[in-house]
Amino acid sequence: xxxxxxxxxxxxxxxxxxxxxxxxxxxxxxxxxxxxxxxxxxxxxxxxxxxxxxxxxxxxxxxxxxxxxxxxxxxxxxxxxxxxxxxxxxxxxxxxxxxxxxxxxxxxxxxxxxxxxxxxxxxxxxxxxxxxxxxxxxxxxxxxxxxxxxxxxxxxxxxxxxxxxxxxxxxxxxxxxxxxxxxxxxxxxxxxxx
Amino acid sequence: xxxxxxxxxxxxxxxxxxxxxxxxxxxxxxxxxxxxxxxxxxxxxxxxxxxxxxxxxxxxxxxxxxxxxxxxxxxxxxxxxxxxxxxxxxxxxxxxxxxxxxxxxxxxxxxxxxxxxxxxxxxxxxxxxxxxxxxxxxxxxxxxxxxxxxxxxxxxxxxxxxxxxxxxxxxxxxxxxxxxxxxxxxxxxxxxxx
DNA sequence: TTGGAGGCTTGACAAATGTCAAGTAAAATT
DNA sequence: AATTTTACTTGACATTTGTCAAGCCTCCAA
Numbered sequence: 001x002x003x004x005x006x007x008x009x010x011x012x013x014x015x016x017x018x019x020x021x022x023x024x025x026x027x028x029x030x031x032x033x034x035x036x037x038x039x040x041x042x043x044x045x046x047x048x049x050x051x052x053x054x055x056x057x058x059x060x061x062x063x064x065x066x067x068x069x070x071x072x073x074x075x076x077x078x079x080x081x082x083x084x085x086x087x088x089x090x091x092x093x094x095x096x097x098x099x100x101x102x103x104x105x106x107x108x109x110x111x112x113x114x115x116x117x118x119x120x121x122x123x124x125x126x127x128x129x130x131x132x133x134x135x136x137x138x139x140x141x142x143x144x145x146x147x148x149x150x151x152x153x154x155x156x157x158x159x160x161x162x163x164x165x166x167x168x169x170x171x172x173x174x175x176x177x178x179x180x181x182x183x184x185x186x187x188x189x190x191x192x193x194x
Numbered sequence: 195x196x197x198x199x200x201x202x203x204x205x206x207x208x209x210x211x212x213x214x215x216x217x218x219x220x221x222x223x224x225x226x227x228x229x230x231x232x233x234x235x236x237x238x239x240x241x242x243x244x245x246x247x248x249x250x251x252x253x254x255x256x257x258x259x260x261x262x263x264x265x266x267x268x269x270x271x272x273x274x275x276x277x278x279x280x281x282x283x284x285x286x287x288x289x290x291x292x293x294x295x296x297x298x299x300x301x302x303x304x305x306x307x308x309x310x311x312x313x314x315x316x317x318x319x320x321x322x323x324x325x326x327x328x329x330x331x332x333x334x335x336x337x338x339x340x341x342x343x344x345x346x347x348x349x350x351x352x353x354x355x356x357x358x359x360x361x362x363x364x365x366x367x368x369x370x371x372x373x374x375x376x377x378x379x380x381x382x383x384x385x386x387x388x
Numbered sequence: 389t390t391g392g393a394g395g396c397t398t399g400a401c402a403a404a405t406g407t408c409a410a411g412t413a414a415a416a417t418t
Numbered sequence: 419a420a421t422t423t424t425a426c427t428t429g430a431c432a433t434t435t436g437t438c439a440a441g442c443c444t445c446c447a448a
Contacts, residue, residue, distance in 0.1 A: 062341070070337065071340075072333065084326065084330070085330040088326050089326070132279070132282050132283070135278050135325075138329075138332040138333070138336065139266065139278075139279065139332070141336055142335055143264065145339035146339070146369070146371075147256070147258055147264045149403095149404070169424095169425070169426090170425075171425065175340070176340070177340075178339055178340035180407080181425080181427090182405090182406075182408095182426090182427080184426095185428080186428085344435070363396090364395075364396065365394095365395065373435075374436060375395080376396090376397080376436075376438095380397085381434095
Protein backbone atom coordinates (compact mmCIF):
# COMPACT_ATOMS: atom_id res chain seq x y z
CA UNK A 1 0.00 0.00 0.00
CA UNK A 2 2.93 2.26 0.67
CA UNK A 3 4.04 1.62 -2.91
CA UNK A 4 1.13 3.71 -4.16
CA UNK A 5 2.35 6.64 -2.10
CA UNK A 6 5.93 6.09 -3.10
CA UNK A 7 5.11 6.04 -6.76
CA UNK A 8 2.90 9.07 -6.32
CA UNK A 9 5.77 11.05 -4.78
CA UNK A 10 8.16 9.90 -7.49
CA UNK A 11 5.71 10.86 -10.23
CA UNK A 12 4.98 14.30 -8.88
CA UNK A 13 8.60 15.19 -8.21
CA UNK A 14 10.03 13.39 -11.28
CA UNK A 15 12.64 11.89 -8.96
CA UNK A 16 13.57 8.45 -7.74
CA UNK A 17 13.54 7.90 -4.00
CA UNK A 18 16.58 6.21 -2.51
CA UNK A 19 15.75 3.20 -0.35
CA UNK A 20 16.83 5.21 2.65
CA UNK A 21 14.50 8.10 1.85
CA UNK A 22 11.67 5.70 1.04
CA UNK A 23 12.10 4.10 4.44
CA UNK A 24 12.01 7.43 6.23
CA UNK A 25 8.78 8.28 4.46
CA UNK A 26 7.27 4.86 5.00
CA UNK A 27 7.94 5.08 8.72
CA UNK A 28 6.23 8.42 8.98
CA UNK A 29 2.87 6.95 7.95
CA UNK A 30 0.43 4.59 9.58
CA UNK A 31 -2.16 2.59 7.71
CA UNK A 32 -5.77 3.30 8.53
CA UNK A 33 -9.05 2.06 7.08
CA UNK A 34 -12.48 3.65 7.27
CA UNK A 35 -15.85 2.15 6.49
CA UNK A 36 -18.42 4.23 4.65
CA UNK A 37 -19.79 6.98 6.92
CA UNK A 38 -16.96 6.69 9.43
CA UNK A 39 -15.26 9.94 10.39
CA UNK A 40 -11.65 10.98 10.13
CA UNK A 41 -12.39 14.35 11.76
CA UNK A 42 -15.28 15.64 13.85
CA UNK A 43 -16.17 19.32 14.04
CA UNK A 44 -14.85 20.88 17.26
CA UNK A 45 -11.87 18.54 17.57
CA UNK A 46 -8.32 19.08 16.39
CA UNK A 47 -7.37 17.54 13.07
CA UNK A 48 -4.53 15.21 14.03
CA UNK A 49 -4.00 13.45 10.74
CA UNK A 50 -3.01 14.31 7.21
CA UNK A 51 -4.34 11.45 5.11
CA UNK A 52 -3.27 10.10 1.73
CA UNK A 53 -6.04 8.12 0.05
CA UNK A 54 -5.01 4.79 -1.49
CA UNK A 55 -8.59 3.53 -1.95
CA UNK A 56 -12.03 5.06 -1.64
CA UNK A 57 -13.45 8.58 -1.43
CA UNK A 58 -13.84 11.14 1.34
CA UNK A 59 -15.23 14.62 1.74
CA UNK A 60 -14.58 17.58 4.01
CA UNK A 61 -17.63 19.65 4.88
CA UNK A 62 -19.13 22.07 7.38
CA UNK A 63 -22.63 22.32 8.77
CA UNK A 64 -24.36 25.72 8.93
CA UNK A 65 -26.91 27.14 11.39
CA UNK A 66 -29.80 25.64 9.45
CA UNK A 67 -28.19 22.21 9.49
CA UNK A 68 -27.18 22.21 5.83
CA UNK A 69 -23.97 20.49 4.83
CA UNK A 70 -21.48 22.36 2.65
CA UNK A 71 -18.83 20.23 0.99
CA UNK A 72 -15.58 22.11 0.53
CA UNK A 73 -13.57 19.40 -1.13
CA UNK A 74 -13.49 15.74 -2.11
CA UNK A 75 -10.55 13.34 -2.00
CA UNK A 76 -10.24 10.23 -4.18
CA UNK A 77 -7.33 7.80 -4.65
CA UNK A 78 -4.03 9.61 -4.86
CA UNK A 79 -5.37 12.74 -3.13
CA UNK A 80 -4.65 14.17 0.30
CA UNK A 81 -7.13 15.34 2.83
CA UNK A 82 -7.10 17.16 6.16
CA UNK A 83 -8.24 20.48 7.64
CA UNK A 84 -4.90 22.11 7.30
CA UNK A 85 -5.69 25.12 9.44
CA UNK A 86 -6.61 22.94 12.40
CA UNK A 87 -3.80 20.51 11.63
CA UNK A 88 -0.97 23.01 11.63
CA UNK A 89 -2.25 25.47 14.21
CA UNK A 90 -3.82 22.95 16.57
CA UNK A 91 -7.10 24.83 16.67
CA UNK A 92 -10.52 23.09 16.85
CA UNK A 93 -11.83 22.44 13.37
CA UNK A 94 -15.13 23.73 11.97
CA UNK A 95 -15.15 20.87 9.52
CA UNK A 96 -16.01 17.20 9.36
CA UNK A 97 -14.20 14.65 7.25
CA UNK A 98 -15.92 11.36 6.57
CA UNK A 99 -15.74 8.44 4.18
CA UNK A 100 -18.14 8.43 1.21
CA UNK A 101 -16.97 4.89 0.38
CA UNK A 102 -14.87 2.38 2.30
CA UNK A 103 -11.36 3.79 2.36
CA UNK A 104 -7.74 2.85 2.86
CA UNK A 105 -5.56 5.68 4.07
CA UNK A 106 -1.98 6.39 5.00
CA UNK A 107 -2.01 8.95 7.78
CA UNK A 108 0.71 11.04 9.35
CA UNK A 109 0.97 13.71 12.04
CA UNK A 110 2.23 17.26 11.76
CA UNK A 111 5.46 16.47 13.65
CA UNK A 112 6.19 13.53 11.42
CA UNK A 113 5.60 15.58 8.29
CA UNK A 114 7.87 18.36 9.49
CA UNK A 115 10.55 15.86 10.38
CA UNK A 116 10.25 14.29 6.95
CA UNK A 117 10.70 17.65 5.30
CA UNK A 118 13.96 18.01 7.23
CA UNK A 119 15.18 14.54 6.38
CA UNK A 120 14.09 14.12 2.79
CA UNK A 121 14.73 16.81 0.16
CA UNK A 122 12.51 14.90 -2.24
CA UNK A 123 9.64 14.95 0.21
CA UNK A 124 10.24 18.67 0.72
CA UNK A 125 10.06 19.22 -3.01
CA UNK A 126 6.93 17.09 -3.14
CA UNK A 127 5.08 19.19 -0.57
CA UNK A 128 5.99 22.45 -2.22
CA UNK A 129 4.72 21.19 -5.58
CA UNK A 130 1.49 20.10 -3.92
CA UNK A 131 1.15 23.48 -2.23
CA UNK A 132 1.52 25.23 -5.57
CA UNK A 133 -1.08 22.99 -7.15
CA UNK A 134 -3.46 23.49 -4.32
CA UNK A 135 -2.97 27.21 -4.56
CA UNK A 136 -3.84 27.15 -8.26
CA UNK A 137 -6.85 24.89 -7.74
CA UNK A 138 -8.41 27.02 -5.00
CA UNK A 139 -7.81 30.14 -7.06
CA UNK A 140 -9.67 28.57 -9.94
CA UNK A 141 -12.46 27.55 -7.65
CA UNK A 142 -12.93 31.05 -6.22
CA UNK A 143 -12.81 32.36 -9.76
CA UNK A 144 -15.60 29.97 -10.72
CA UNK A 145 -17.82 31.12 -7.87
CA UNK A 146 -17.48 34.82 -8.51
CA UNK A 147 -17.91 34.49 -12.27
CA UNK A 148 -20.09 31.53 -13.13
CA UNK A 149 -23.73 30.54 -12.87
CA UNK A 150 -24.66 27.08 -11.61
CA UNK A 151 -24.77 25.66 -15.13
CA UNK A 152 -21.34 27.05 -15.95
CA UNK A 153 -19.88 25.66 -12.73
CA UNK A 154 -21.28 22.24 -13.56
CA UNK A 155 -19.79 22.37 -17.05
CA UNK A 156 -16.49 23.43 -15.51
CA UNK A 157 -16.65 20.47 -13.12
CA UNK A 158 -17.37 18.11 -16.03
CA UNK A 159 -14.17 19.29 -17.68
CA UNK A 160 -11.98 19.41 -14.59
CA UNK A 161 -13.09 16.38 -12.60
CA UNK A 162 -15.37 14.18 -14.72
CA UNK A 163 -14.74 11.28 -12.30
CA UNK A 164 -16.75 13.13 -9.66
CA UNK A 165 -19.94 12.96 -11.69
CA UNK A 166 -19.66 9.25 -12.28
CA UNK A 167 -18.73 8.31 -8.80
CA UNK A 168 -20.22 10.71 -6.27
CA UNK A 169 -23.91 11.14 -5.40
CA UNK A 170 -25.75 14.10 -6.92
CA UNK A 171 -26.60 15.69 -3.61
CA UNK A 172 -22.91 15.88 -2.75
CA UNK A 173 -22.02 17.28 -6.16
CA UNK A 174 -24.74 19.88 -5.62
CA UNK A 175 -23.31 20.83 -2.24
CA UNK A 176 -19.81 21.08 -3.71
CA UNK A 177 -21.10 23.39 -6.44
CA UNK A 178 -22.99 25.53 -3.95
CA UNK A 179 -26.41 24.52 -5.30
CA UNK A 180 -29.39 22.66 -3.89
CA UNK A 181 -29.99 19.11 -5.19
CA UNK A 182 -33.17 20.35 -6.88
CA UNK A 183 -31.36 23.07 -8.77
CA UNK A 184 -28.58 20.72 -9.82
CA UNK A 185 -31.15 18.26 -11.12
CA UNK A 186 -32.73 20.97 -13.27
CA UNK A 187 -29.44 22.38 -14.47
CA UNK A 188 -28.31 18.89 -15.52
CA UNK A 189 -31.50 18.45 -17.48
CA UNK A 190 -31.03 21.77 -19.27
CA UNK A 191 -27.48 20.83 -20.12
CA UNK A 192 -28.58 17.45 -21.53
CA UNK A 193 -31.05 19.13 -23.83
CA UNK A 194 -28.31 21.13 -25.54
CA UNK B 195 11.10 51.09 2.90
CA UNK B 196 12.78 47.75 3.38
CA UNK B 197 12.33 48.25 7.13
CA UNK B 198 8.58 47.69 6.69
CA UNK B 199 9.24 44.32 5.10
CA UNK B 200 11.88 43.43 7.67
CA UNK B 201 9.59 44.19 10.55
CA UNK B 202 6.78 42.32 8.82
CA UNK B 203 8.93 39.20 8.55
CA UNK B 204 10.05 39.52 12.15
CA UNK B 205 6.49 39.95 13.38
CA UNK B 206 5.12 37.01 11.48
CA UNK B 207 7.91 34.62 12.41
CA UNK B 208 8.39 35.96 15.97
CA UNK B 209 12.11 36.00 15.26
CA UNK B 210 14.82 38.60 14.97
CA UNK B 211 16.73 38.72 11.68
CA UNK B 212 20.50 38.84 11.92
CA UNK B 213 22.07 41.69 9.95
CA UNK B 214 23.44 39.13 7.56
CA UNK B 215 20.03 37.57 6.91
CA UNK B 216 18.44 40.98 6.62
CA UNK B 217 20.96 41.91 3.98
CA UNK B 218 20.32 38.76 1.98
CA UNK B 219 16.63 39.50 2.00
CA UNK B 220 17.08 43.17 1.23
CA UNK B 221 19.21 42.32 -1.80
CA UNK B 222 16.59 39.99 -3.17
CA UNK B 223 14.08 42.81 -3.60
CA UNK B 224 13.86 45.81 -5.88
CA UNK B 225 11.80 48.88 -5.17
CA UNK B 226 9.02 49.67 -7.61
CA UNK B 227 6.29 52.29 -7.65
CA UNK B 228 3.00 52.28 -9.54
CA UNK B 229 0.60 55.14 -10.20
CA UNK B 230 -3.12 54.54 -9.95
CA UNK B 231 -4.31 52.38 -12.89
CA UNK B 232 -0.82 51.19 -13.81
CA UNK B 233 -0.38 47.45 -14.25
CA UNK B 234 1.93 45.02 -12.50
CA UNK B 235 0.68 42.13 -14.66
CA UNK B 236 -1.18 41.95 -17.96
CA UNK B 237 -3.32 38.97 -18.95
CA UNK B 238 -1.46 36.68 -21.37
CA UNK B 239 1.99 37.53 -20.04
CA UNK B 240 4.04 35.67 -17.46
CA UNK B 241 3.93 36.99 -13.91
CA UNK B 242 7.56 37.82 -13.23
CA UNK B 243 7.22 39.52 -9.87
CA UNK B 244 6.07 38.69 -6.41
CA UNK B 245 5.24 42.04 -4.82
CA UNK B 246 5.12 43.16 -1.20
CA UNK B 247 3.00 46.27 -0.74
CA UNK B 248 4.48 49.01 1.45
CA UNK B 249 1.97 51.67 0.40
CA UNK B 250 -1.23 51.69 -1.61
CA UNK B 251 -3.72 49.09 -2.82
CA UNK B 252 -3.84 46.65 -5.74
CA UNK B 253 -6.21 44.06 -7.11
CA UNK B 254 -5.88 40.88 -9.15
CA UNK B 255 -8.75 40.19 -11.52
CA UNK B 256 -9.80 38.37 -14.67
CA UNK B 257 -12.05 39.48 -17.49
CA UNK B 258 -14.74 37.12 -18.80
CA UNK B 259 -16.24 36.64 -22.28
CA UNK B 260 -18.77 39.40 -21.69
CA UNK B 261 -16.06 41.83 -20.64
CA UNK B 262 -16.93 41.76 -16.95
CA UNK B 263 -14.12 42.07 -14.42
CA UNK B 264 -13.92 39.57 -11.58
CA UNK B 265 -11.69 40.57 -8.67
CA UNK B 266 -10.12 37.55 -7.01
CA UNK B 267 -8.15 39.32 -4.33
CA UNK B 268 -7.03 42.71 -3.02
CA UNK B 269 -3.67 43.64 -1.53
CA UNK B 270 -3.12 46.52 0.88
CA UNK B 271 -0.02 47.56 2.87
CA UNK B 272 1.74 44.55 4.34
CA UNK B 273 0.17 42.12 1.86
CA UNK B 274 1.68 40.19 -1.00
CA UNK B 275 0.39 39.91 -4.50
CA UNK B 276 1.17 37.92 -7.65
CA UNK B 277 -0.42 35.24 -9.83
CA UNK B 278 1.38 32.42 -8.20
CA UNK B 279 0.47 29.81 -10.78
CA UNK B 280 2.00 31.86 -13.58
CA UNK B 281 4.86 32.96 -11.36
CA UNK B 282 6.06 29.53 -10.36
CA UNK B 283 5.19 27.58 -13.48
CA UNK B 284 6.07 30.29 -16.00
CA UNK B 285 2.73 29.95 -17.79
CA UNK B 286 0.84 32.92 -19.29
CA UNK B 287 -1.49 34.41 -16.73
CA UNK B 288 -5.26 34.75 -17.12
CA UNK B 289 -5.19 37.60 -14.64
CA UNK B 290 -4.43 41.28 -14.48
CA UNK B 291 -2.91 43.05 -11.51
CA UNK B 292 -3.22 46.82 -11.32
CA UNK B 293 -2.96 49.61 -8.80
CA UNK B 294 -6.17 50.92 -7.24
CA UNK B 295 -4.17 53.71 -5.59
CA UNK B 296 -0.59 54.94 -6.08
CA UNK B 297 1.63 52.17 -4.70
CA UNK B 298 5.10 51.46 -3.40
CA UNK B 299 6.19 47.87 -3.81
CA UNK B 300 9.15 45.64 -3.10
CA UNK B 301 9.33 43.06 -5.87
CA UNK B 302 11.32 39.88 -6.26
CA UNK B 303 11.64 37.09 -8.83
CA UNK B 304 11.04 33.38 -8.41
CA UNK B 305 14.75 32.57 -8.54
CA UNK B 306 15.54 35.13 -5.90
CA UNK B 307 12.81 33.85 -3.64
CA UNK B 308 14.00 30.27 -3.98
CA UNK B 309 17.55 31.33 -3.28
CA UNK B 310 16.41 33.21 -0.21
CA UNK B 311 14.64 30.15 1.10
CA UNK B 312 17.94 28.28 0.80
CA UNK B 313 19.96 30.99 2.50
CA UNK B 314 17.64 32.21 5.23
CA UNK B 315 15.85 29.76 7.54
CA UNK B 316 13.80 32.65 8.89
CA UNK B 317 12.62 33.55 5.42
CA UNK B 318 11.78 29.89 4.84
CA UNK B 319 9.74 29.84 8.02
CA UNK B 320 8.08 33.08 6.94
CA UNK B 321 6.93 31.70 3.61
CA UNK B 322 5.54 28.54 5.11
CA UNK B 323 3.55 30.55 7.66
CA UNK B 324 2.19 32.71 4.85
CA UNK B 325 1.28 29.63 2.85
CA UNK B 326 -0.65 28.24 5.78
CA UNK B 327 -2.48 31.50 6.23
CA UNK B 328 -3.28 31.75 2.60
CA UNK B 329 -4.54 28.20 2.63
CA UNK B 330 -6.88 28.99 5.51
CA UNK B 331 -8.09 32.25 3.94
CA UNK B 332 -8.95 30.69 0.58
CA UNK B 333 -10.70 27.83 2.35
CA UNK B 334 -12.84 30.33 4.23
CA UNK B 335 -13.57 32.17 1.03
CA UNK B 336 -14.75 29.05 -0.80
CA UNK B 337 -16.78 28.19 2.25
CA UNK B 338 -18.44 31.61 2.09
CA UNK B 339 -19.39 31.18 -1.54
CA UNK B 340 -20.94 27.76 -1.21
CA UNK B 341 -22.83 28.62 1.98
CA UNK B 342 -23.75 32.28 2.05
CA UNK B 343 -26.09 34.66 0.26
CA UNK B 344 -24.82 38.04 -0.90
CA UNK B 345 -25.92 39.72 2.32
CA UNK B 346 -24.16 37.12 4.44
CA UNK B 347 -20.97 37.44 2.40
CA UNK B 348 -21.04 41.20 2.90
CA UNK B 349 -21.50 40.78 6.64
CA UNK B 350 -18.62 38.31 6.63
CA UNK B 351 -16.45 40.83 4.79
CA UNK B 352 -17.36 43.53 7.31
CA UNK B 353 -16.07 41.28 10.08
CA UNK B 354 -12.99 39.98 8.30
CA UNK B 355 -11.71 42.99 6.37
CA UNK B 356 -13.56 46.13 7.49
CA UNK B 357 -10.76 48.25 5.93
CA UNK B 358 -11.93 47.16 2.49
CA UNK B 359 -15.30 48.84 2.89
CA UNK B 360 -13.81 52.15 3.94
CA UNK B 361 -11.11 52.25 1.37
CA UNK B 362 -12.13 50.48 -1.81
CA UNK B 363 -14.85 51.56 -4.28
CA UNK B 364 -18.22 49.80 -4.07
CA UNK B 365 -18.05 48.39 -7.57
CA UNK B 366 -14.83 46.59 -6.70
CA UNK B 367 -16.24 45.30 -3.43
CA UNK B 368 -19.20 44.02 -5.43
CA UNK B 369 -16.94 42.23 -7.89
CA UNK B 370 -14.94 40.70 -5.03
CA UNK B 371 -18.15 39.41 -3.45
CA UNK B 372 -19.40 38.02 -6.75
CA UNK B 373 -22.30 40.49 -6.96
CA UNK B 374 -23.24 43.31 -9.34
CA UNK B 375 -22.84 46.88 -8.05
CA UNK B 376 -26.64 47.24 -8.10
CA UNK B 377 -27.17 44.18 -5.94
CA UNK B 378 -24.47 45.26 -3.49
CA UNK B 379 -26.08 48.66 -3.21
CA UNK B 380 -29.44 47.08 -2.34
CA UNK B 381 -27.95 44.55 0.04
CA UNK B 382 -26.10 47.33 1.88
CA UNK B 383 -29.33 49.24 2.24
CA UNK B 384 -31.15 46.21 3.65
CA UNK B 385 -28.31 45.65 6.10
CA UNK B 386 -28.42 49.29 7.26
CA UNK B 387 -32.12 49.03 7.99
CA UNK B 388 -31.57 46.23 10.48
C1' DT C 389 -16.08 77.74 -13.46
C1' DT C 390 -17.92 74.31 -16.11
C1' DG C 391 -18.57 70.07 -18.43
C1' DG C 392 -17.77 65.48 -18.60
C1' DA C 393 -16.72 60.86 -16.74
C1' DG C 394 -17.31 57.62 -13.50
C1' DG C 395 -19.40 55.84 -9.39
C1' DC C 396 -23.56 55.10 -6.76
C1' DT C 397 -28.54 54.55 -6.28
C1' DT C 398 -33.23 53.38 -7.62
C1' DG C 399 -37.11 51.39 -10.36
C1' DA C 400 -39.09 47.88 -13.32
C1' DC C 401 -38.69 43.68 -14.97
C1' DA C 402 -36.22 39.09 -16.16
C1' DA C 403 -33.55 35.17 -14.98
C1' DA C 404 -31.52 32.12 -11.64
C1' DT C 405 -31.90 29.71 -7.57
C1' DG C 406 -34.18 28.21 -3.28
C1' DT C 407 -38.07 26.08 -0.67
C1' DC C 408 -41.62 22.98 0.15
C1' DA C 409 -44.29 19.11 -1.10
C1' DA C 410 -45.18 15.04 -3.61
C1' DG C 411 -44.04 11.17 -6.21
C1' DT C 412 -40.75 7.84 -8.12
C1' DA C 413 -36.43 5.34 -8.42
C1' DA C 414 -32.58 3.30 -6.38
C1' DA C 415 -30.00 1.33 -2.73
C1' DA C 416 -29.28 -0.57 1.75
C1' DT C 417 -30.87 -3.66 5.34
C1' DT C 418 -33.39 -7.27 7.09
C1' DA D 419 -37.27 -11.10 -1.76
C1' DA D 420 -39.39 -7.73 1.01
C1' DT D 421 -39.00 -3.66 3.50
C1' DT D 422 -37.18 0.49 4.71
C1' DT D 423 -34.47 4.23 3.93
C1' DT D 424 -32.27 7.39 1.02
C1' DA D 425 -31.57 9.70 -3.34
C1' DC D 426 -33.41 11.89 -7.27
C1' DT D 427 -36.90 14.36 -9.97
C1' DT D 428 -40.71 17.45 -10.81
C1' DG D 429 -44.18 21.14 -10.00
C1' DA D 430 -45.66 25.44 -7.89
C1' DC D 431 -44.30 29.30 -5.85
C1' DA D 432 -40.97 32.58 -3.17
C1' DT D 433 -36.64 34.84 -2.86
C1' DT D 434 -32.41 36.40 -4.57
C1' DT D 435 -29.77 38.30 -7.98
C1' DG D 436 -29.04 40.22 -12.63
C1' DT D 437 -30.08 43.54 -16.44
C1' DC D 438 -31.21 47.73 -18.39
C1' DA D 439 -32.35 52.46 -18.05
C1' DA D 440 -32.47 56.72 -15.75
C1' DG D 441 -31.03 60.12 -12.48
C1' DC D 442 -27.97 62.06 -9.03
C1' DC D 443 -23.62 63.17 -7.11
C1' DT D 444 -18.68 63.98 -6.86
C1' DC D 445 -14.34 64.75 -8.53
C1' DC D 446 -11.15 66.08 -11.85
C1' DA D 447 -9.48 68.31 -15.94
C1' DA D 448 -9.95 71.75 -19.40
